[in-house]
Amino acid sequence: MARLVGRRALAAVPVLVAVTLGVFALAAASPFDPVRQYAGSAGLRASQDTLDQLRENLAPDGPFTEHWWRWLTSALGGDLGQSISLRQPVTQVVGERLGWSMLLCAVAFALAVALGTALGVAAARRQGGWLDRCVTGAAYVLQAAPPFWLGLLAVWFFALHLGVLPAGGLTDTGEDTVTAGSLIRHLVLPATVLGLSQLPWFALYVRQGVADALHEDPARGARARGLRERTVLLGHALRSGLLPVLTLVGTRIPELITGALLVETVFSWPGIASATVKAATAGDFPLLAAVTVLATAAVLAGNLLADLLYALADPRIDLEAM
């Protein structure tokens, strides 16, 4: 297992390097002008002299490969550069925000996996039954609903209509310090919305996997041996039904990140995703490269995690062959 991890880590290096090169190439080709974005509305009244001077300071001439190489070498030395759009060092931007994003994503993901599996198993137990129809129907509806819309709906219902949960932010708007209690209350809505947006996949996959497994020989054999239906369902069918879900865990991570992007915006959650949006539209290369590396690393780690879980769940899988 250690060898698999090591091999994947080695393979990740060229991928990450290629991804950053791609980011710089795309940013160089994009129509967004970093100087215009930096200047904002002040730029709409700035003279050409001022704009030229800004350009010289912010976006020195030269091909994007040169900029990329300069960024890469200093990044390896621990200096991720300066974020143009946030007027801060990139390490500070990432340091201040990454934790909040990870907390949000982790809670949402745990919620999606746990609830999705539970609902999937419940639905698979009697395929075509009322519970199954409710679960699949709801899953399709949820899948079609964009996360930001769910977010606005949740704000309207829980914060405005019922008034039981805060509508956004990390803490109460008037508070400076982050306390556990207020953090949890503020986490409930964004994490639930993000979790719900991920849930349909897990529910539907588990439902299909478990339902299929119930019709296969092992389950039939177990029933024939007189085991209780409950044992058959949870002991045999769920185990083989979970296999596709484990792969899903890894492949859902990119969508979790894009989902977090929208959810963080709706709930004013001070995570890394909102900084990413800003970096992308502002042509902020150093910040964009850093967050892209982070996202890529998350996807690669997700895939690795899926493979490891897969091997743990299914003894027939040979780790060395992966």
Add this chain to the structure above:
Amino acid sequence: MRVRAIRTTAVAAVAGAVLAGTGACSAPSGGGGGADGAGASLVVGMAQEPETLSPLLGYGKDGNSKIFDGLLRHDAEMELRPALAEKLPEVSDDGLTYTYTLRDGVTFSDGSPFDAEDVVFTYETILDEKTNNPSKGELDALESVTARDENTVVFRLKYPYAAFAERTVLPIVSKEAVEGQDVNTGPYNTDPIGTGPYVLTGWSQGEKLTFEANPDYWGGAPKVEKLTMAIIKDDDVRATRLRSGDLDAAVLPPALADTFGEDGGKRVIRARTADFRAVTLPTANPVTGDRAVRRALDVAVDRNAIVDSVLNGAGRAAYGPVPTDSPWFAKGTERRHDPERAEEILAEAGWQPGEDGVRRKDGRRAAFTLWYPSGDRLRQEHALAYASDAKRIGIDITVESGTWEVIEPRMEHDAVLSGGGSPADPDFDLYPLLHSSLALDGFNNMAAYDNPTVDRALEEGRRSGDRDTRAEAYATVQRELAENPGYTFLTHIDHVYVMDDAWEGVTTQVEPHDHGLGAGPWWNVEDWRPKR
């Protein structure tokens, strides 16, 4: 075993969620309670977040920056008042030297004293070409700034500039706190130290800024002791959080603000502005370059209809950058909505109706393209209303949207729905919009307007220190604009705020185009008193 583990996790997760939910029920709702005795707090919902809090990079350049003070400040009538300066500056007879005497005994919030060195440092750093301040062009007239002694600062100008004192509302930074940092990305950007009525206690980017009253403020400790600016980009979310009691006040679009009209405890406040919307009519375009077409469009557009339908009544018709209720407005330059007159003007100039209803002259169709920045709904509606009025007199305008990157290369030939506005001095808008030397220089004079009479009047208005001479010069500019409009000015839009009715002393200033932290009823929150 594994299954049980999964089941336990699921139960735990659900239980956790439920627990958190019930916990929320028992907690007191909402944040800012407003004026509840000692330690009054105010939570404001803002649409825009500053990129930086460093005045060296442009923060608070128009005054009211809460954390900082300028040498001067504006009062509610936009008149200049002394702030860090003891009194208004002494101006030399040639208008080239401005001398400021500084207030005694002022300290920065970290306790260090304020003196002339801080003023010199602030202005010199902004003008340094390595400093990425996009607004530095506003100090173009400044030649040098020197400290004569600890309490006296002398500004030397390159040319006489009557509006210069208006620029010295610019916030003063602490030299001691900034020195040795990278001005463009250093910690001062997010952790500023100033002399102002409030001290920054936290900035969670994308979420909020929090301030505490500065107990040692030279102007007296503010009564509103806690101030929070929550950043909520989405208008609907902002309205929702205002309604839920999470916010005490917020800026809202007129239509959304009107839904608070009958809500007992809330006030809807409309701030008058110099924030105009105008259509540029580029001289290089053969259609819009024709003075007859420009004059026709100027009287064909129904400005009052735009105010009523697009702005829900929250705004006024505009005939130039100077608002009609400004003391600088030239009375009598208002244009009546008169489509018949517009058709006459066009017919006299040889634009005859074609078969498709669009006028023609020398085989050229009276047609052009009008751009607006994508995503700006207000400008889109202005553009569509303008195009529909133009169509009635036989001018065919194609309305298109794009980002500024798309629009910029086209603005020499295509019209643009532009905006701007700075209430402090007429020179700030008129000169960059109309002076021929600034034609297509960056985003200045986008229409490439070129009128020697206007140029002369603009220069006179800028150089003369005499208020009457200036007023006459700007009246000339406005009369010329009626005769030969380089732009069709459409509206000045009100900025609309909704807030709890819990304070005394709430007023508004005439606001600029930009929505900074300092604009809005809270421009002088340090002077408010909680209502009993």
